[in-house]
Amino acid sequence: MQNAKTLYWRLCCVAMVVLSVLTFTPLVIPQGRYEPMLAGVPLTLWAGIAIAVAMVALTYIGTHVHPDHNGE
16 A cells, blocks of 8 residues: 555655646746636636645645655
8 A cells, every 4th residue: 555655655756747847838838918708707717716726636636645745
């Protein structure tokens, strides 16, 4: 079980780094554009919200799969 927790912990860490880097790439922040729009909100903002929600979820998962977590 400890090996699985370590693996999941490392996957959470890698996913956080990837999301952090992805946040500042042209995929999320296109240069000099605010279109296309979705429900009147720029798609860039929706992408930022989705990344923030993913980071919160990864933080929650990470608290449970941390190798030193006792399950309390």
